[in-house]
Amino acid sequence: MGKPVNTSDRLLAEIKERSGQEVNACIQCGKCTAGCPMVEAMDLLPRQVMLLLQMGNEKEVAVSRTPWVCASCFTCGARCPRDLDLSSIMEAVRLKVLRPRDAKVLSPGDLSVEMLKELPQQALVSGFRKFSR
Ligand code: SF4
Ligand code: SF4
Known part of the structure; x- marks a missing residue:
């Protein structure tokens, strides 16, 4: 042990x-x-x-x-x-x-394909940096 x-x-x-x-x-x-x-x-x-x-x-x-x-x-x-x-x-x-x-974390799989297409890339990258481990 x-x-x-x-x-x-x-x-x-x-x-x-x-x-x-x-x-x-x-x-x-x-x-x-x-x-x-x-x-x-x-x-x-x-x-x-x-x-x-x-x-x-x-x-x-x-x-x-x-x-x-x-x-x-x-x-x-x-x-x-x-x-x-x-x-x-x-x-x-x-x-x-x-x-x-x-705390809640965010991964690309949590977002719909539409959101991934429509959100600015910079927002996605900052979001994943901030809310993932
Ligand atoms: S603890 Fe003081 S010396 Fe160190 S980085 Fe922070 S402000 Fe600067
Ligand atoms: S060894 Fe500790 S007390 Fe000394 S400078 Fe580094 S962090 Fe500060």
Whole structure:
């Protein structure tokens, strides 16, 4: 029988799937926070977001303002000694809040042939990018 997967492992696996980043690689050095231009508007520092994710504290991160005020400026990633891209991690958190795992997804088979013919291609591509996994 395999090892049971705990909440923290599940959360970290989901963040990795969406961002490609290993949250557990963070060593809490704080260089991301020291260089972040948005910290004054944040209720959790970028370093704290990493720590809470490592601890599996999804709820505290989900209600935080921090992922929403992150400007995706990549300063933190450039400073991180572990090459972690926090802007992708913040994006993964936003996606997690907006689109839970059991949310409705869209596939081409859900649309009629008429809709596929009539809708602008750009709308179809953006729709599938937004509403599929
Ligand atoms: S990407 Fe976001 S968290 Fe990182 S330094 Fe910029 S604003 Fe701060
Ligand atoms: S700079 Fe990187 S290793 Fe240091 S606290 Fe931030 S995310 Fe963690």
